[in-house]
Amino acid sequence: MDGPGAGGSGADRADADRADADRSGVGGTGVGGSGVGRTGADGAGFLVVGVGARGSATAPELLGLIRRALAEADPPGAPGTTGTTVALIATLAGKASHPAVRAAAAELGVPVAEHPADALAAVPVPHPSALVGAAVGAAGVAEAAALASAPGGELVVPKRKSPAATVAVARLPHHPATPSSPSSPSASSAPAGDLP
Template sequence: MIGLVAVNGAVRALAAELHAAWPDSSKVYRASVGNCFGPPEAVQLALHECEFVICVAPLPGTVRLLDYAGPTSTRDKGLLCVDPLRRYVIPVSSDPATAELAWEVAAVLGVQPVFTNRRDPRETALAELTRQALLGPGAAAGVPTAAPTEEPVLRIPDPQDPDDPDSDLTVLPRTLVLGIGAGSATEHTEVMRLLMDVLRETGLSRQSISRLATVAGKGDHPAVNWAHWCLGRPPVDEHPADALAAVPVPNPSAAVGAAVGTASVAEAAALASAPGGELVVAKRKSAHATIAIARTALRGRLTLVGLGPGPHDLLVPRALETLRSVSAVVGPPDAIAAAAGLLRPATRRIATEDSAGAAATLASHGHAVALVALGDGAALSVPPGPYDVLRVPGLPAGPPAVPEGAPA
């Protein structure tokens, strides 16, 4: 198990990004400065429960926290430090397993790994970074990552903590396709390093990538497999070379055409997996890899569902089927609470008084959304947009059901 220690609220996004890469083998420890569960307590608990511990904190603070925990707690543990400004990862332990994990962190976050080979890795890593002037005044604790991110489709404050942006519910559109070109000389982390550079430059979010695409025969390439793993295991499409050759692209290459049978791999594959879409990032190259990003042209679906005034197990089958098939259910808090027991665990539940606006925003970005309300739903309405609108009555037609034992 990998323990991810976020020393304060400003670095929780980085810890969450790492956790998304290893959802089944990592755990986030969210410290609160000035609270009874502060950074020292978070580090000690992570050391007790996990084989590896990654502190998202400046290196001097990480060293102090590990010294506070004591040599007994840190013995035989894999220890790493991730810079809050998203510049580097440092293995604080010197064993091979920790070094390998540092490379994985570097690939996931697109940061620079910093290694030392001296006897005391904690002291030498600090000296090395100081020598390189990497620990300037801007690296203090509490400084959020400077990497830009794509604006979410929807951001809703947490009603329990409306002043903490880290607690907001954000919904990003999963409409991007990553096209990949990789050859025999491509290193297994090269595509991810190139992708992270492109995402930082463009402001797009890795969470919006819904699938990968490449030429037939490259789906099991180590660089494609690594990107597939780091991005949360999205589907990987393999397109025949002759099919890619028929896709118009802005940057064809005669050399690639002679070698592969198609003048474009990354751009053509991205467009082939996004029918009707468009390139948002043209071909970018590293030493031995190419990537391109296309956005799919999706038409959303917005279904208006009345939940009825009484027991919700009386809903008609079509209403139940709708609630269990959509990716998000939006409505006032009382309606969301009433529908909660009818939804799949993965369905987003968005409780807001501006439910019509929130549902329309999501649907306009290609999501399948249900807008719910208590009662028959007759008053539900949404503005026109690039989505199909359906209306599903929650209760059967006819007089309302009378509870057993009630007077007629």
């Protein structure tokens, strides 16, 4: 599996990331950064993009899938959704350093929260996969990671697949700066943002 996130290295960086997560209240240690606390244009909400990526996943493939999923989560003209902001990307532990995941996080300007397989296995998902369960120890990655990073939130876009990637989107039930639950797993720090 891949190593820790690309947001820095060493024990000092990890400690700083954990402190950011504790302040933000968003699941996934290390979630923080200057933009995570800002609201969408009309305060409509914050989204967590859960991703799964095979080793062969490419940045254009994953970014295209994310763009399509975000369009479903925030369709033009839908009441109460315009102005949502992506707070973070969530995935399986070890995947933050995957080139496609790093590219997506950079494009969105958000951190990546990683969750261990046992934590993802504990999250009920609407579209479990026995194949994924056998491969990684959890019946789903994208849906479970999105929900694990949005405690009390709702899955607004279920798993969407491409040949080498999966994406799901959850809406946070609160402003990310509002503590809701203890932080978990690890992430790299970056400001929140939107895809162009």
